[in-house]
Amino acid sequence: MRIVDVVEITKPIASPIRNAYIDFSKMTASLVAVVTDVVRDGRRVVGYGFNSNGRYGQGGLIRERFRDRITEADPATLLNDEGTNLDPHRIWAKMMMNEKPGGHGERSVAVGTIDMAVWDAVAKIEGKPLFRLLAEMKGREANPKVFVYAAGGYYYPGKDDSALRKEMRGYLDRGYNVVKMKIGGAPIDEDRRRIEAVLEEIGSQARLAVDANGRFDLETAIAYAKMLRDYPLFWYEEIGDPLDYALQAAVSEFYDAPMATGENLFSHQDARNLLRYGGMRADRDYLQFDCALSYGLVEYLRTLDVLRQFGWSPSRCIPHGGHQMSLNIAAGLGLGGNESYPDLFQPYGGFPDGVKVQDGHIVMPDIPGIGFEGKSDLIKVMRELAE
Ligand SMILES: O=C([O-])CC(=O)C(=O)O
Ligand SMILES: [Mg+2]
Numbered sequence: 335m336r337i338v339d340v341v342e343i344t345k346p347i348a349s350p351i352r353n354a355y356i357d358f359s360k361m362t363a364s365l366v367a368v369v370t371d372v373v374r375d376g377r378r379v380v381g382y383g384f385n386s387n388g389r390y391g392q393g394g395l396i397r398e399r400f401r402d403r404i405t406e407a408d409p410a411t412l413l414n415d416e417g418t419n420l421d422p423h424r425i426w427a428k429m430m431m432n433e434k435p436g437g438h439g440e441r442s443v444a445v446g447t448i449d450m451a452v453w454d455a456v457a458k459i460e461g462k463p464l465f466r467l468l469a470e471m472k473g474r475e476a477n478p479k480v481f482v483y484a485a486g487g488y489y490y491p492g493k494d495d496s497a498l499r500k501e502m503r504g505y506l507d508r509g510y511n512v513v514k515m516k517i518g519g520a521p522i523d524e525d526r527r528r529i530e531a532v533l534e535e536i537g538s539q540a541r542l543a544v545d546a547n548g549r550f551d552l553e554t555a556i557a558y559a560k561m562l563r564d565y566p567l568f569w570y571e572e573i574g575d576p577l578d579y580a581l582q583a584a585v586s587e588f589y590d591a592p593m594a595t596g597e598n599l600f601s602h603q604d605a606r607n608l609l610r611y612g613g614m615r616a617d618r619d620y621l622q623f624d625c626a627l628s629y630g631l632v633e634y635l636r637t638l639d640v641l642r643q644f645g646w647s648p649s650r651c652i653p654h655g656g657h658q659m660s661l662n663i664a665a666g667l668g669l670g671g672n673e674s675y676p677d678l679f680q681p682y683g684g685f686p687d688g689v690k691v692q693d694g695h696i697v698m699p700d701i702p703g704i705g706f707e708g709k710s711d712l713i714k715v716m717r718e719l720a721e
Contacts, residue, residue, distance in 0.1 A: 344391030354518030367720030381455025449630020468666030481671030487515020509691030583613025597654030
């Protein structure tokens with residue numbers, strides 16, 4: 335059993351939207367295939383992965399460094415003790431050979447993308463959905479029912495409050511009961527008006543989360559906190575710079591309701607610093623680390639260990655990114671749910687065909703691997719890459 339090749343292609347996931355920090359007019363993602371010589375059900379096992387939106391494709395790093403460390407390794411060193419499957423931890427260690435600690439940059443995205451493909455292959459070789467494999471690995475009961483919320487509410491040229499309301503109404507019609515919108519990309523009075531418009535639209539049918547995408551300095555963060563306190567929000571997300579833990583802690587003194595952050599923290603060490611210094615509260619706040627941006631599930635397991643050491647339940651995690659990898663981690667390891675972008679970043683995000691949102695939850699189908707084979711538009715582009 336061996337990995338025959340690791341292939342990458344950088345694909346556009348552009349759209350005309352913007353948040354408080356970036357627009358997505360040139361956004362790309364890496365699609366990766368880990369090709370094995372294993373055959374299951376008459377078909378060669380290929381694991382697939384891709385990176386989440388917000389960081390760009392990582393073809394350079396993958397092709398120049400990480401691919402070769404896998405393909406040039408002695409194949410036996412990448413297997414589990416029994417030689418019956420690939421070992422994601424050993425493959426991860428090979429990829430990270432001769433990489434210094436700290437300064438995580440975007441190599442964490444390159445490694446996270448390959449790691450997703452490795453886990454997909456591992457679960458396919460086992461013939462099981464990844465979430466069931468993860469639950470078994472940790473001696474837990476899998477829970478295929480996962481909370482999901484609808485992320486959107488972007489700034490968009492010509493988008494007025496009625497278009498924003500219509501967008502949110504569309505999410506409610508599709509079964510969501512928590513929706514998210516962007517703030518911080520307009521003056522505070524305008525954001526207040528947008529928030530009120532959405533709250534009026536969703537009424538008691540849903541809750542609203544707001545996301546500042548790391549835009550605010552401390553003064554603005556506090557001004558918004560005071561404004562947002564007037565409304566019953568689900569959370570106040572990524573308030574200031576992701577690495578400014580003191581700002582996060584200071585805002586917590588002005589904002590009792592839930593806060594969320596972590597999508598731009600890319601390692602268990604950074605996650606630990608957030609819990610040490612960020613003033614985050616284990617009884618109400620949410621952590622959004624996204625394995626596809628942060629060295630993959632091998633690293634995410636370390637992050638979950640850090641959480642445990644600091645007295646945080648995995649149920650406080652609702653990852654960023656809207657991909658099926660985090661759905662599997664949620665169902666297998668007891669996270670609190672997952673993000674979803676009903677209208678964006680297709681075909682990569684979303685659920686297998688036929689999976690419907692009901693009362694803000696989906697039920698994971700039993701598909702071997704991460705479940706990409708169940709999403710016809712996605713598996714089509716994946717197979718174009720490697721089969
Ligand atoms: O707009 C983005 O970069 C995505 C984001 O923050 C989120 O999904 O929470
Ligand atoms: Mg966000």
